[in-house]
Amino acid sequence: MQINILTLFPEMIEQALGHSILKRAQDRGLLVIRTVNPRDFATDAHRTVDDSPYGGGPGMVMKPEPIHAALLSLDLAQPSTILMPDPTGPVFDQSWATLLAVEPCLTLVCGHYEGIDDRIRQRWNTQPVSVGDFVLTGGELAALIVIDAVGRLIPGVLGNQESLGIDSHSDGLLSAPQFTRPEVWDGLAVPEVLTTGDHSKIAKWRRAQALRLTRDHRPDLFARARLEKGDLDLLQ
Ligand code: ADE
Numbered sequence: 001m002q003i004n005i006l007t008l009f010p011e012m013i014e015q016a017l018g019h020s021i022l023k024r025a026q027d028r029g030l031l032v033i034r035t036v037n038p039r040d041f042a043t044d045a046h047r048t049v050d051d052s053p054y055g056g057g058p059g060m061v062m063k064p065e066p067i068h069a070a071l072l073s074l075d076l077a078q079p080s081t082i083l084m085p086d087p088t089g090p091v092f093d094q095s096w097a098t099l100l101a102v103e104p105c106l107t108l109v110c111g112h113y114e115g116i117d118d119r120i121r122q123r124w125n126t127q128p129v130s131v132g133d134f135v136l137t138g139g140e141l142a143a144l145i146v147i148d149a150v151g152r153l154i155p156g157v158l159g160n161q162e163s164l165g166i167d168s169h170s171d172g173l174l175s176a177p178q179f180t181r182p183e184v185w186d187g188l189a190v191p192e193v194l195t196t197g198d199h200s201k202i203a204k205w206r207r208a209q210a211l212r213l214t215r216d217h218r219p220d221l222f223a224r225a226r227l228e229k230g231d232l233d234l235l236q
Helices: 010-016 020-027 064-073 094-100 119-124 140-151 199-217 219-224 231-235
Strands: 002-006 032-036 081-085 105-109 127-129
Touching: 002 064, 002 140, 010 032, 010 140, 020 140, 064 105, 064 119, 081 119, 081 140, 094 140, 105 140, 199 219, 199 231
Parallel strands: 002 032, 002 105, 081 105, 081 127
Antiparallel strands: none
16 A cells, blocks of 8 residues: 655654554555655745635644645555545544555655644645644544554554554454463452463353443443343343
8 A cells, every 4th residue: 555644743653653563564565655744845945834724713734735745746646545644534434444544556645733734634635634632733643543543553563562453443342351471460360261271161251341341441332232131131
């Protein structure tokens, strides 16, 4: 997958993606990351990328021309999905990540200040995406969240060691807590069932934990979860 990121702070993106699993994915050619700085497309002596808002108000708005020129410079061969991190967008989730993971090319346009002149959305049909009900200082951290969640779903990006199977949210429930050696640490023992090797008992215990965690931490998800026969008994 090719991912283009328009950003005034390319180092922020390159730094964050230069480690661990997504670094390995780039080294193996599964993910191609390209950053473009709209400031490089500003035409005045000061390389201006923002201006005060029409209608008044605090802060600055990102000008359309440098962003438009930066998008044109990408020479997008096929119509790329263009996302714009924006706290007013629909909230990103695992099912959205799954849809994006099959695209050949994604482009993210990171805003700063009070946002981007809305004509970029109109001209390029950008899709707003929020990463949660809070406000960040810019779009980069939100873009990184989207890239990370999508990137790990691309076939081959995760090794066996990091498999997708037991992800929280993959089946609508949060996943059960995990433990590793030692069996007793600081006076705290691993739940006994996990040490028995009885796979059916372990699966039941994990299902009960997933149900309990989802009910207690995310009643909104629990209300929508497709419960299986026996789940309510497990919860008792
Ligand atoms: N930019 C600022 N806050 C944001 C949020 N919550 N989601 C996406 N982009 C943002």
